[in-house]
Amino acid sequence: MSQTTIPDHLTKRPLRVAIIGAGPAGVYAADLLTKSEPVASGALSLAIDLFDRYPAPYGLIRYGVAPDHPRIKGIVNALHKVLDRGDIRFFGNVDFGTDVDLQALREHYDALIFATGAIRDADLNIPGIGLEGSFGGADFVSWYDGHPDVPREWPLEATEIAVIGNGNVALDVARVLSKHPAELLVTEIPENVHAGLLASPVTDVHVFGRRGPAQVKFTPLELRELSHSHDVDIVLYPEDFEFDEASDAAIKTNNQTKTMVSTLTNWLIEQEEREDRAPASRRLHLHFLHNPVEVLGEDGKVSGIRFERQELDGTGQVRGTGELLDYPVQAVYRAIGYFGSPLPGLEFDANTGVVPNDGGRVLDGDGAHVPGLYTTGWIKRGPVGLIGHTKGDALETITHLLAELGQLPPAATEASIEDHLQARGVAYTTWEGWLKLDEHERALGADAAPVPTAAGPVQRERIKVVDRERMVELSRPLEARA
Incomplete structure (x- = not known):
């Protein structure tokens, strides 16, 4: 990555970044940002929040890949390690455009990265x-x-x-x-x-x-x-x-x-x-x-x-x-x-199903860069390539973001996004909540009868919970449900 100039206000507080979409594209972008040179050197500190419309993370890996693909487990393990470090917060069950809009996110964050994929x-x-x-x-x-x-x-x-x-x-x-x-x-x-x-x-x-x-x-x-x-x-x-x-x-x-x-x-x-x-x-x-x-x-x-x-x-x-x-x-x-879906407040190319962008920098209706807005993954380039290709895609976007730190409109409020979501009655889930849901699904698999196979009985690794309300219930502590 090229040399990054840190504006004065970001020497006094973390760069606040919201990533919308907790599939591979969003997680890779968050991971690359945390490992970038200005962060690794200590010149820049970060506060990254990852949002997803589903109560659980992993996006395409959980909801777009056939269950009999064993190699996908390796990708899940890699994404888990990133989110389990504790330096990236996860907010699940938060629908962009409904539970939180573009204006609210721009008030709370310096930069937004859209990684909503194509469903x-x-x-x-x-x-x-x-x-x-x-x-x-x-x-x-x-x-x-x-x-x-x-x-x-x-x-x-x-x-x-x-x-x-x-x-x-x-x-x-x-x-x-x-x-x-x-x-x-x-x-x-x-x-x-x-x-x-x-x-x-x-x-x-x-x-x-x-x-x-x-x-x-x-x-x-x-x-x-x-x-x-x-x-x-x-x-x-x-x-x-x-x-x-x-x-x-x-x-x-x-x-x-x-x-x-x-x-x-x-x-x-x-x-x-x-x-x-x-x-x-x-x-x-x-x-x-x-x-x-x-x-x-x-x-x-x-x-x-x-x-x-x-x-x-x-x-x-x-x-x-x-x-x-x-x-x-x-x-x-x-x-x-x-094919991608439109995002409220952003331009959308209905012919290609992507958010118009220049190397990940979101463009407005006149083709000009919108400061502070970025995109990565399939909503950036269309649904082509394998999951691993999103790493290079995210690197391009993150490189532009870091090069433009001085052009980012600073977050307008010090208020927490949690207060905003709670005020709107959003039953958001967290990484800790996902770990509880993950444990529950694995327990369901362990309690199920072994499956007969040619190699002998096999215990199921997990049984996926499907109902959204049940997922939220299992993910949120009792006091948060009140």
């Missing part, structure tokens, strides 16, 4: 997308992850399902839909989600991608996880394995592309070899070179989906062939990306 589904504007039985993949993820603000029930009535998308979320959705629920019991899956999946009559889940096998957006780990599901056959189609000059170049020069194409090709070969054995009770089909053009319906409900066959054009892009293909399905899940 909505990107639109897919084709005929029939609004039929009953057509869902957003992000909404389904929220349901199976026990999001406190979605219904406890999910309509799982289809035997044949289409998932549109070739990213990791599409694979997560397809895997959870096709996997036998007993395998999920070793995870933190909520009880209502397990019960819903247990009643599902699904036999076939189809995943459709617009481009070829060499252009998929998922990662090798997520792809390989598909083959770990018991009694689920992966079905591939030889006519989908088309490669052009750009595909061949990517396979030769990109190890990730090479690995994924190799995995898919090996599965295609194995598929021919397993023809002599009895088929599994469920099938997960992977289709490529399919562009969705219409969701078909009968009596207002999904009855099928129509695609136009695509072909590669030599550059890795695709063009339509005019050939139409129909598949009978009773449910369609679009998983073509997440």
Whole structure:
């Protein structure tokens, strides 16, 4: 980071920073700020408050990642270590724009960093997308992850399902839909989600991608996880394995592309070899070179989906062939990306789903920097890249913030934010409260019956609490609830 000039008033008191969003982007920004050179040298002191609309921290990690992803535990452990140090305060169950607004935060803090992420589904504007039985993949993820603000029930009535998308979320959705629920019991899956999946009559889940096998957006780990599901056959189609000059170049020069194409090709070969054995009770089909053009319906409900066959054009892009293909399905899940939500008081780009910014510096309607306002993560750059990419993103934002200390409008009040929240009747939760909730969820797992597995009985690590009021009740001391 470049040399930072400390204004006079910040030599006498801490720099007060509010970060809105306690997912990876917000926690990484807080951590990088505490480890920055002026703070580490003692030239600048900090007071960082981290706000989140949910009673629990971790954002996308808790509510946006499939429960059977064991590697995510490592990220949770890293975020826990940052917040458990005690130099960053956590205020959960605080909704920006409702419980606290932009004006109030600007009065209490010198700088605000918005790290609210992206939780909505990107639109897919084709005929029939609004039929009953057509869902957003992000909404389904929220349901199976026990999001406190979605219904406890999910309509799982289809035997044949289409998932549109070739990213990791599409694979997560397809895997959870096709996997036998007993395998999920070793995870933190909520009880209502397990019960819903247990009643599902699904036999076939189809995943459709617009481009070829060499252009998929998922990662090798997520792809390989598909083959770990018991009694689920992966079905591939030889006519989908088309490669052009750009595909061949990517396979030769990109190890990730090479690995994924190799995995898919090996599965295609194995598929021919397993023809002599009895088929599994469920099938997960992977289709490529399919562009969705219409969701078909009968009596207002999904009855099928129509695609136009695509072909590669030599550059890795695709063009339509005019050939139409129909598949009978009773449910369609679009998983073509997440989309950000507007933040009250800030400009919003409705085309890209981000807060307009210059390297993390929030811009107003005229394109000028708004002193003291910053952004990081998906609400800054859009929902692209893996979770780890948010570290570099946060570093850029923090670098700008520190370089502009002299331009920050000083906090106007010495009053505590706790008094402000209490005056508004906000039942906010704290880090100590999260530790209590975490302990409770782990106790629920310890008290549950061991789950039978091929390796022997396994005790559940936790069972996630879903209801928001119950989460708040478990997180707040009795005197705070009065």
